[in-house]
Amino acid sequence: MTQSGNPDQYEGAAGGWGSMQGIASVAGHAGIGVDALATLRTQNKPRGTMCSSCAYGKPAKPHPAEFCENGAKATLWDLTDARCTPAFFADHPVRALRALSDYDLEMEGRLTEPLRYDAQSDTYQPVSWTEAFADIGTRLRAMDPESTVFYASGKAALEPSYLYALFARIYGHNNLPDSSNMCHETTSVGLKEAIGSPVGTCVMEDFEHCDAIFCFGQNAGTNSPRFLHQLQQAAQRGCRIVVFNPIREQGLVRFTNPQSPVQMLTGQSTELACQYHQLRPGGDIAAMLGMCKHILAQPQALDRDFIDRHTQGFDTFVAKVESTDWAEIESHSGLTRAAIIEAAEVYLQSERVIGVYGMGLTQHVHGSQSVQMLVNLLLLRGNIGREGAGISPMRGHSNVQGQRTVGIAEKPELVPLDRLAELFDFAPPRKEGLNTVAACEAILERRIKAFIGLGGNLLRAIPDHDRMEAAWPDIELTVSVATRLNRTHLYPGRTAYLLPCLVRAEEDLQASGPQSVSMEDTFSHIHGSIGRRKPASEALLSEVAIVAGLAKATLAPNAKQPWDAWTADYAKVRDLIAQTYPDQFADFNARMFNAGGFYRGNPAREREWETEGGKARFMTPDTLTSLGIGDAPGRFHLTTIRSNDQFNTTIYGFSDRLRGLSGSRRIVMINRADMARLDLAEGDAVSLVCDADDGIDRRVDGLTVQPFNLPDGCVAGYYPELNPLMPLWYHDKASATPAAKGIPIRIEPAAAAA
Structure with a gap:
């Protein structure tokens, strides 16, 4: 289990032959053909298929193989030869399936036909698309729209996501929780308040020019392995990488590049982190405040011109830092003063610094303050809004950021509702909708009558799992748009449907011909994607076709809402996105296959601060730990x-x-x-x-x-x-x-x- 003298810490490198073996193992289990391998050859390349795994960027000049271990696994999993047909469900009552593991459910393969739950036999049974749409539409029309929830997983592309959000609002609600609520909503709120932008300020090219990278709570080796290439290149040119994470993750320690013949043949690896600080969970605020304390003790190191011209709240923040003693900082961070100063010295010696973070920062009770403390650290030396510097959250799902960009949001102020009203001839709802936690609370209180899921496995992903499983079957209508069987499907509502869809790698043929879709990466670049593989079943519909089918069956006819025309030609949907968001998506169709994608822009990157007061804000924390419940004996x-x-x-x-x-x-x-x-x-x-x-x-x-x-x-x-x-x-x-x-x-x- 280990390759070092430390029996409790694996010391092997990320990547290398282990990565290749991992891909081969999944390929063997999934059962795949040459079509899947052909998809991998074009994955994340211009006019290829964009990975359905993480949201990491797609370079303009791709590697020969522009996919990582996890991306390959996701593609192979999508293109499996295994099929989960109606015959499987006829032989397996739903309650019996609950005894299977998540892995066992996945291994049954791709869903092939639309299914409706039959309570008497406790099985899912085949149903036609026409019957499914008609029944779902009839039931939704009979409900108060505010008693329904339209959830979106972060995998659906921009086109179906835009239509899904539009469907919800025409229907009459903003109950549009998504997977961002589960991971990086902290980013959307914390960054928006501090710098006026809800997303990171970096682009991929910034990693070619930075002098230091500070990583907080992010495990690149597992969650965004293609990022290892940028980290390796940065380390090799002398950029210093400093990591803060409770767990010593090997993906940030050393990397053997599978595309380097020398490293693969010799077993050599690149050392990545020059410092690795295993702080306590929730200790990031204290660690960063300690770094700021050391930096502020050297006022000549500050970028005073930037601070004076571009920021507010500096004096209040300084007072907080100076009044906090080192004993408190050490106690809450779990690090020594010397270790924190060692990290701060790297920051001081670096002209251009990028702050990278993941869910180790965001998924805490005071996670927003952790994100804002990283902003504070960067602002001290003007490390936001210039080349080779900035803040860079690493997003998970492949289009989770893009869905929010095109309207999947429970907060009406984030969406140009007046523009939607003009384009589509309806009165958009103005009441704030339910996020994921609020939706779950409403389900526990039996206030939700319908749950529509555009992808995902929400019941398995949410907190209070046991309580939620008990409440889920009391929902009057559950509808899951899915590619495979998962645990959420085993707790059907009183009426329940499984609607199987194409995966991104499969050919999407509509009335106007083969279609393409698009998504947004973590660097705010938009990429087109073309699927070319034969669909797993002739009965599958695209996500666009399913969303449009549901909307058409539910909503009153309106000449400004031609759902059939939008399904026939996704370019028309992209035109709508461009009309709704002209500053970000102008000439969408013409630019969607640009090498490296097209950048939709970010005012904070240009030092234009869309905040209260018009400047970047030093946000003074009111706690030194992001934990919501502190220490106690035995805890x-x-x-x-x-x-x-x-x-x-x-x-x-x-x-x-x-x-x-x-x-x-x-x-x-x-x-x-x-x-x-x-x-x-x-x-x-x-x-x-x-x-x-x-x-x-x-x-x-x-x-x-x-x-x-x-x-x-x-x-x-x-x-x-x-x-x-x-x-x-x-x-x-x-x-x-x-x-x-x-x-x-x-x-x-x-x-x-x-």
Whole structure:
């Protein structure tokens, strides 16, 4: 399980032959043909298929193979030969399927026909598209629109996403939660308040010019492996990479480039991080404030011209930093003063700095303040709004950022409603809608009558998993647009439909001919995507066709809402996007296949601050920890993680190669000192119990103790298996993003649990 003298820390490199073996393993399990391999050859390249995995950028000059291990797995998984047909459902009652693991459900393969749940037989049965659309439309027309929720996974492309949001608003609500609510809504809220932009300010080329990269709570090796190429190139030219993360992730330590014959043949790797600080969960605010304290003690190092011309709130922030003593900073960060100063010195010695972060920063009760502290750090030396510098969140789903750009948002102020009213002849609803947490609360209170899901596996992804599973079947109507069977589908509403769709790599043939779609990457670039593979079934419809079919069956006819024409030619939908957002999408159709995509712009990158006061804002934190529940005797803080063989709730296998682990996912990782204090041994069976005092028993039993290199008081385990431990109310205060990286728990031995 390990390649070093440290028995609790894998020391192998990311990438290399291990990455190739991981792809081969999934290819073997999925059962794929030459078509899938042909897709990989054009993946993330101009006029190719854009990856359906993460949202990392697509370069104008791609590598020979412009895909990573996780991207290849996602494509192979999409193009599997396995089929989940009506015959499978006839033989498998839904309640019996609940005994299967997430992996087992995925392994059944692609859904092939639309299905309706039959309560008497407890099975899904085939139904025609015409019948499905008609029945769903009839039921939606009979409901109060505000009692319905239209959820969107971050995978759907810009075209269906735009139409989906339009459908919801014409129908009469803004209840448009999406997967961003689960991960980077903290970014949207925190950055918007601080710099006026809800997204990062960097573009891919900035990584060619930076002198230092500071990474917080982001695991590139598993979640955005193509980013390793930029990190490797940066390290090789002398850029210094400093990492803050409770877990020592090998994807930020060293990398063997699979596209380098020398490294592959010799086993050589590139050292990435020059410093790696394993801080406490939630300790980022304190660590960054400590860095700022050291920097402010050297006033000549500040960019005073930038601060004076472009920022506000500086003096208040300085007063907070100066009044905070080092003992508090060390206690909350879990780092020594010397370690924090060591990191600050790299910042001081670097002319151009990029701050990178992931969900280790966003998924905390005070996650927005963590994001804003990173902004504060960058503002001190003018590291926002110039080449080679900026703030760069690494987004997850391939189009999660783009969906928000084109209107999937519960907040009406984020959408040009007056323009929509003009274009489509309706009165858009102005009442704020439900985000994911609010929608779940409404489901628990039995206030939601219908749930429509454009992709995703929301019931498995959300907090308070056990309580939500109990409430879900009471929803009057559930509709899931999906490619494979997942756990959400096993808790059908009183009336329930599964509507199978094409995947991005498959040919989408409509009345005007083959169609293309588009998506936005984490660097705010828009890319076109063409699918060329034969669909898994002749009965599949595209997401555009499904959204339009639902809308046409639900809404009153309107000449300004030609759903059939939009389905026939997606270029017409892109024209609508350009008319709705002319500053960002002008000449959309003409530019969508530009090499490297086209940049939709970001005022903060140009030092135009769309904030209250018209300047970038130093945001003074009111806490030194982003945890919502602090320390107590016997209490640990759990951070949920993903394995090397998974993308969100999709489980490809049981290897966590970059942590040196494999086999069961039902483990709890803990350091040996904490094991000794609890009198635990490797392999012991334990339960984790949520340590939030709200009168609800939340626990996960049947976990095995796994020694691992973690800070004291911190344990780690896999998402989504440990989601039942997270209360729905335990979320970022500003954005309602679930706080999955700092859940308060207690550990009980199996005997005590029994």
